[in-house]
Amino acid sequence: MHLFKKGKCFLPLSLSALVLAACGDDSGAAGDESNESNGENGEIELTYVAWESEVASNNVIGLVLEEAGYDVNLNQVEQAVMWQSVAQGDADGHVAGWLPSDMATDYERYGDEVVDLGPNLEGNRTGLAVPDYMDVTSIEDIHSDNFDEIVGIDAGAGVVDSTEQAIETYDNIDIPLQTSSDAAMTAELGQAIEDEEPVVVTAWEPHWKFNTYDIRFLEDPEGIYEEEEEIRTVVREGLEEDEPEAYQILDNFYWEADDMNEVMLDISENEMEPEEAAQNWIDNNRDMVDEWLDIEETDEDSDSE
Incomplete structure (x- = not known):
């Protein structure tokens, strides 16, 4: 899995041939191929903003998609670009749609050009x-x-x-x-x-x-900030047809605030690399992850049998 993060490059063990654009470096870096997914199901690019919460969620869902056989690229961008890249089909999706109010402007602009899969976390x-x-x-x-x-x-x-x-x-x-x-x-x-x-x-x-x-x-008597938001999963139009298994996994992705906090705390307090913290959470929450990976057989799967 390839991870871009502003100001610092996290190079996970499965990394191969990463262009270090976020670090201002055009050179590639080779990783341990024994840990790399075989990419038998193709490539998936997820885009995200440089918030601790989204570093956590993207590393987790990225590893789960790799487990399903995808080569996964995580690309950190600015908020507006995150939405624009999915709307234009340059990225396959993001799991960082803070709605209804926090990213309302982006949703109003690009909502008709993307597929909203609904919340992956509620109560934020x-x-x-x-x-x-x-x-x-x-x-x-x-x-x-x-x-x-x-x-x-x-x-x-x-x-x-x-x-x-x-x-x-x-x-x-x-x-x-x-x-x-x-x-x-x-x-x-x-x-x-x-x-x-x-x-x-x-x-x-x-x-x-x-x-x-x-x-x-702080209390907000004027009601400027929403007290109950969602984080939604948003994907590009056509992903369901192009990569039906990845689409289903992203649609199944749902967890609680405590789950996200576990990953963030491992990164911030236990000084784990993001991918290590994500894998640690996956190992400790196998039943939930297996539910995300529980997908219906696609027509493509049927044809290959």
């Missing part, structure tokens, strides 16, 4: 969060007397767009929104908590930071 949410040691409880409490800035993630991310809307809606917010990345945001959050300094961040759950740190969402 977004908002602004602070450490428990702070005495603020609501977004209405955010102002320059207690914060210097709101620490955000990637410009264009749904939670950032919602935060920009919150700044316009709440008259009390007189501090800037600083965009960065998921990794930079969590690093700044961790440092602030270590020093017990004031900090407010764009947040979403599931995310390992809610397990690692004592933090909480």
Whole structure:
């Protein structure tokens, strides 16, 4: 499985002939062929955004698809490109559709050009969060007397767009929104908590930071952020006909927030590589994975017998 991740290249054991575009390197890298899928069912490209949650989900479903006989490429891109690449057929799908609100703009633009397979995780949410040691409880409490800035993630991310809307809606917010990345945001959050300094961040759950740190969402009286969201699986038109088994596996893919958190915590706290953490979760949840792999026989399978 090939994995691109911004700022760092994770080179899994099954890697072969990867163009290291995300690292600014045009050279290839060979992996251990003994661990590589035979690709008997063809190739599948999944695209995703550089959020810890999506690193976890893509590595898990990528390994499951490899187990089914596919060569899998995971390609990290910006949020809008993630949707556009599936709509244009340049990628086969993504499992990172935060809806109905967080990626509403992308869904409105590309929803008619993709196939929405429904949620692979439910009950997630977004908002602004602070450490428990702070005495603020609501977004209405955010102002320059207690914060210097709101620490955000990637410009264009749904939670950032919602935060920009919150700044316009709440008259009390007189501090800037600083965009960065998921990794930079969590690093700044961790440092602030270590020093017990004031900090407010764009947040979403599931995310390992809610397990690692004592933090909480701020109340949102204006209802800018959705409290109940889904993460949906979205694939390109024609995938069901071209790769029916992969389509069925992606359609079957469904897990809980605790499952995603297990993978994220192994990466963040136990310092596992993403693929190792994903494989560890798969090994410990064999029954669920077997349900994803339980697919109906395709016409192509019947013809080959």
